[in-house]
Amino acid sequence: MALNEVRATAHQLLAVTAHLDDAAARGDSVLPGWSRGHVITHIANFSEAMTRQVEEALQGRLVEVYDGGRPARDAAIEAGADRSAAELEAHLNQAVTALLEAWDKVGPTDWPLPILHRNSNLSAGLQATWRELTIHTADLDLGITPAAWSEDFCLHLLDFLRPRTPDDVHLVLKSPTVTWDDGAGETVTLEGALTDLTAWYAGRPAPGPITGPAPELLPWP
Structure with a gap:
């Protein structure tokens, strides 16, 4: 995963959020209980937090x-969601x-530098940025869905x-192009497009059909 993929995702995000009106900003996202204003505020606050991780590293x-931890993060999202x-x-x-x-400042030998985001390093922080921008662009429900996710991202x-x-579940996700599996135990197989299977595993609505007995998933890591 290269920085140019993160940059392309960021530009897509900024394009779909350009020139929203107040009604659209207050409209529902695909995340239960969150408006688009919640999602936009979260992405912006995450971006500022990750910028600080990079610059300090x-x-x-x-x-x-986030200063104040998760409670402060959540409060800031609520406080900013209803802005114009x-x-x-x-x-x-x-x-x-x-x-x-900030990412443009990272040199070839800097990627192993530690950060406190998930107690990882700058390389993992760039991957986190890729995930956050890509997933939440789809969460905004502004025409971009998980169907646009690349195979590499999935x-x-x-x-x-x-x-x-x-x-105790051996989960098999079978698409026309890729078969992915995880776990040990009783085999459960789901079939569909890779993007649909990935969206389901991420707890998002799948744009297309999935066949098979979907198990209840554990929380996000």
Whole structure:
């Protein structure tokens, strides 16, 4: 996964959120209980937090992802969700642009530098950025769905989400192009397009049909 893929995803996100009106900004996303304003605020706040992770790591420092932890993160999303469409768009543009600029500063030998986001490193932080921007662009329900996800992204997301596979289940996801499996135990096979199977595993609505007995998944890692 290269930075240019993250950049392309970011540009797609900014394009679909350009010129929203207030009614659209307050409309429902695909996430239960969240408006598009919630999703946009979350992406912007995540982008600012990850920018700080990158910039501090390049200076040899570790900082918390969100000051005040998860409660402060959640409160900030609620506080920002009902802003005007113009305010949401401006915040998102500023935050995502700054994050891309931060990633551009990372040199070839910097990727192993540690960050506190998931107690990982800059390389994993770039992957997290890829996931957040790609998934939440689809969550906005503005014409981009998981059907647009690339095979590389689907396989990355499936591997990241392996902890969702239920205990004692051998989960097989079978698409026309890829067969992916995880776990040990009773085999459960689901069939469909790779994008649909990945969306289901990520807890998102699948754009197309999936056949097979879908098990209840464990929480996100």
